[in-house]
Amino acid sequence: MKNLLKSIVENSKEYTKEGKVASYIPELSKANRDALGICVVTLDGKEYFAGDFEEKFTVQSISKVVSLMLAILENGKKNVFSKVGMEPTGDSFNSIMSLEVKNPQKPFNPMINAGAIVTTSLITGDSSEEKIENILSFTRKITDNKEIGINEEVYMSEKLTGNRNRALAYFMKSNGHIDGDVEEILDVYFKQCAMEINCRDIARIGAVLANDGVLPWSGERVISRETSRIVKTIMVTCGMYDASGEFAVHIGIPAKSGVGGGIMASVPRRMGIGVYGPSLDSKGNSIGGIKILQELSEELDLSIF
Amino acid sequence: MKNLLKSIVENSKEYTKEGKVASYIPELSKANRDALGICVVTLDGKEYFAGDFEEKFTVQSISKVVSLMLAILENGKKNVFSKVGMEPTGDSFNSIMSLEVKNPQKPFNPMINAGAIVTTSLITGDSSEEKIENILSFTRKITDNKEIGINEEVYMSEKLTGNRNRALAYFMKSNGHIDGDVEEILDVYFKQCAMEINCRDIARIGAVLANDGVLPWSGERVISRETSRIVKTIMVTCGMYDASGEFAVHIGIPAKSGVGGGIMASVPRRMGIGVYGPSLDSKGNSIGGIKILQELSEELDLSIF
Amino acid sequence: MKNLLKSIVENSKEYTKEGKVASYIPELSKANRDALGICVVTLDGKEYFAGDFEEKFTVQSISKVVSLMLAILENGKKNVFSKVGMEPTGDSFNSIMSLEVKNPQKPFNPMINAGAIVTTSLITGDSSEEKIENILSFTRKITDNKEIGINEEVYMSEKLTGNRNRALAYFMKSNGHIDGDVEEILDVYFKQCAMEINCRDIARIGAVLANDGVLPWSGERVISRETSRIVKTIMVTCGMYDASGEFAVHIGIPAKSGVGGGIMASVPRRMGIGVYGPSLDSKGNSIGGIKILQELSEELDLSIF
Amino acid sequence: MKNLLKSIVENSKEYTKEGKVASYIPELSKANRDALGICVVTLDGKEYFAGDFEEKFTVQSISKVVSLMLAILENGKKNVFSKVGMEPTGDSFNSIMSLEVKNPQKPFNPMINAGAIVTTSLITGDSSEEKIENILSFTRKITDNKEIGINEEVYMSEKLTGNRNRALAYFMKSNGHIDGDVEEILDVYFKQCAMEINCRDIARIGAVLANDGVLPWSGERVISRETSRIVKTIMVTCGMYDASGEFAVHIGIPAKSGVGGGIMASVPRRMGIGVYGPSLDSKGNSIGGIKILQELSEELDLSIF
Secondary structure, eight states: HHHHHHHHHHHHHGGGGGGGEEEGGGOOOOOOOOOOOEEEETTSSOOEEEEEEOOEEEEEEEGHHHHHHHHHHHOOOHHHHHHHOOOOOOOOOTHHHHHHHTOSSSSTTTTSSSHHHHHHTTOOOHHHHHHHHHHHHHHHHHHOOOOOOOOOHHHHHHHHHHHHHHHHHHHHHHHTTTOSSSSHHHHHHHHHHHHHHHHHHHHHHHHHHTTTTTTTOOOOOOOOOOHHHHHHHHHHTTTGGHHHHHHHHHOOEEEEEOSSSEEEEEEEEEEEEEEEOOOOOOSSBBHHHHHHHHHHHHHTTTTOO | OHHHHHHHHHHHHHHHGEEOOSSGGGGGGOOOOOEEEEEEEEEEEEEEESSSTTTEOGGGHHHHHHOOOOOOOHHHHHHOHSSSSOOOOSSOTTHHHHHHTTTOSSSSOOOOHHHHHHHHTOOOOHHHHHHHHHHHHHHHHHOOOOOOBBBBHHHHHHHHHTTTHHHHHHHHHHTOOOSOHHHHHHHHHHHHHHHHHHHHHHHHHEEEEEEEEEEETTOOOOOOOHHHHHHHHHHHHHHTGGHHHHHHHHHHHHHHHHOOOOEEEHHHHHHEEEEEEOOETSSSHHHHHHHHHHHHHHTTTTHHH | OOOHHHHHHHHHGGGGGGGGEOOOOOOGGEEETTOOEEEEETTTTEEEEEETOOOOOOOOGGGGHHHHHHHHHOOOOOHHHHSSSSOSSOOOOOHHHHHHHTOSSSSSSSSSSHHHHHHHHHHSSHHHHHHHHHHHHHHHHHHHTTTTOOOOHHHHHHHHHHHHHHHHHHHHHTTTSSOOOHHHHHHHHHHTTTTEOHHHHHHHHHHHHHHTTTTTOOOBBBOOOHHHHHHHHHHHTTGGGHHHHHHHHHHHEEEEEOOTTTEEETTTTEEEEEEEEEEETTSSBHHHHHHHHHHHHHTTTOHHH | HHHHHHHHHHHGGGGGGGSOOOSSSSGGGOOTTTOOOEEEEETTTTTTEESTTOOEEGGGGGGHHHHHHHHHHOOOHHHHHSSOOOOOOOOOTOHHHHHTTTTOOOOOOOTSSHHHHHHHHHOOOHHHHHHHHHHHHHHHHHHTTTTTOOHHHHHHHHHHHHHHHHHHHHHHHHHOOOOHHHHHHHHHHHHHBEEEEEEEHHOOOOOOOOTBBBTTTTTOOSSSSSHHHHHHHHHHHHHHGGGGHHHHHTTTEEEEETTSSSEEETTTTEEEEEEEEEEEEEEEBBBBHHHHHHHHHHHHTTOOO
């Protein structure tokens, strides 16, 4: 496995030159475009690495999966999905028009920004500090990594430039889609996006989902089998921004990407995978990361279809 | 004239029962649904009244005309219309979708909320206090009424419930359509909407526009003839929310309505008209006010078409 | 007047180089880009010309005004406006999205293609031949020109390439917005757009509207004063495609343009104007024609605002 | 298995009363609302039945899967997906707005009507007769049923009332998204939707897909493994109209429904399933059919997630 990963990372390196590091948040543009790494965590707890697997990056949209798991854990499936849907949408991740044009009772799904802001608004805690501590603590548990914290520069950068997310949140507030103080909810949201992780951390999250909600390293159940299945399903239909359909067809693994360059993937009953490569394609997905996952899926026949 | 106005107000009274007082801002719902009044100011400065012409109400969207006049005065036509368009739109006044779907360089016109927020952002002043003082002072001048102030309850009510306007403003901020601090701009905007006026005040504004920018009572020019014409034209195409086309066809007078129940109308080279009736139709226009203007237009042949 | 027109045409010539002849219908692309002409018809029946005023061109969207006049004459205002609205829209002339997104009971207005197809569907006649004869006969009457006929090459060209209009018509058929056979209605519509006219013809139509529905050359009333006013109002709010607002602000005359290069304008109680210049701006309006109207409006103070 | 199917059909019967038979095509409204049946075909070719499994119905949108398989077989994956995308969309199946609003290079996916019309346009044949014969012949092969033909009443009914599909097709013609004669393409499309099948037929199609493109009853390969995977993936993300996400979460099997009341499902490497129940929910999916699949999926642990 180790050699396979090493050779796949090598093969995928050349593609990083075709993409661009995210620039909409100034802090993200400082990433090293050529970095590329992978970690695989199998269900017996073994871990395999290659490339820049120890490089830290911010979790960004991959945190939408974490907050969804936690929100269901704390509120129940029924309550969460009364506030946010589970249907894919052809809109881009930060689109606002569907909230008005289609006038839905709730945002389409928890992987677009509007839906993720709703999910975050459901996390328990008496203050925004308590809420983000709650998310951090859950993230540390499912990554078995007590060191995970927030990158303050990225958080401040998101907060300063997050006006599109403010527009989404105030629109939903005006429609009654979210309760609570908008700026507080956004503060938690910006912080959860700025959690700093590496390939291993997200590979472990993928492994927990692959293992139907049980931590492979301890046997402890953290979420139900049903929640685990729901989350993987939504990752397939909505996890890769507006390239989700293409990713499902070509690679066929539940996955969630973030503009920090990470992709967290979960092969049901087999393994969790974390890849990192901050050079992004036009849809906002790691260009090298997708190449790695495609080759790995073909080599190990990982498609669920 | 006085008898004509009196009989028209009487004739229009019955229609007030078919509408509803605005309720989206809690404070507005306290208005007396049956109130109805009119004031006409001719270009020689004569003033005629009937009905509840002295009842005070908040100016609401009629302030969009005032801030447009002032913004052009301070910044020039070219600068203002580089930031906001002059095309009518079939969207409702608080719509956000066109900002994304049609991705325009600027909001469609200064009479929809998005455009009016841009106009307000262009008013000069070193602080939000100075800006609203600037607007108040200009309003007092074109109404010849030094008493005009802000209804604090309505302002607070708008501020508390103005999340749709926040969504519009943050969306435009994220697209670079507005400069400056969003909450400060909105604060000025909420205050300008909460200016308290009566029929006479808006009739005088209409008379200034009808008189090509010269105050009828003093002969002083406050805005250019061209600005005056621009403003009246935009009132025709966009002044009555998404009933502007129908109003133009049936009544044919440049006019601007507000959900406080006022309609300010300007008959070029003839007169300014202010009507008040807080009972609104489904488009947000004063139901009795429209009836009054329709009968008056027919009686005095006021249509410009 | 004659000298004024001549000098204005001269001044406007240079602008024709900045535009392009319409090419979406292949036949239209054969027009001479530099042609430019004008005709003015006053209410006492006097006619003044300059430039290429005798050059023939197809009426295109200006026919929407003719079919609207005729449809109201035959069906009454109430029936017509139960099928098509009178509100301006920020959409482009051939847009289909609003029919679905806003799901209106009827197309927004008779100047966008969807609305004009509805208007044409209301013209009386037992067959498409009778209907187009009906339109031709009415057009000949209001232009006092018995020679007006259909340019068969343009008609065939429109029919062959009119798939966007077919999409609009079948969409409205599926929603119940239009009755009757879609291909027959479209056949009449394509033919009415292919009527061949010159500047004088459209200047006369403008003069009939300016004269409140009475033919200036014979004193015969063809449409009511009210219909005449309705038509002029809709020309102001919707006549110049999505540049209607700007045209109203800068020129202030009810007008309707066509991609054949014509603009028909009507100054209430003063004159009708026809201009021709097939070089179009990006909105589909005659670029030289707009310059001519702007200069003429300023020289003679024609704005209604 | 037989007893399991029987009891599941019994349990699901009560739900048929909550839905409605399709009525937008008059012929469909004649179906028996209470009918409910199932057929399961395993990869060793065994077939199990329960309920009204022999009742015939029209295939409707399930034919979109058949024409997609055939179009890829004849044109190659690359050519097909250069003309139609593979992304899910939150729009309803017959939506036209995205073709204009998002102005994509191609319709979003082959399961919405716009995309399916494109797929059909790619089927080879010198005439519409040859094309539909081609589709029929392929359908007979993958169902091992030489009797499959077209229900002429339903076909005529679709043709007469198919104006929304005409609108979609002419819109795409005007944008260059489809080649060829629109009415001919629609004729083939209406006929493919009117193919008459029963539960067994669609269960066999599901089994071919589950078997990676090899006919279970003969071992003959009809489509490649890759095509088979692509088709199943698109069924997951887009197969159940705008309830695809919810179906994936709750049931987790690639499936495609039709308004005739059928659902064709394919459990990778395990079985094909056909269910029939013409009582539909508000999204257009068989209400009893979904209940059957949900219970079966739970009983046999069929979810791929």
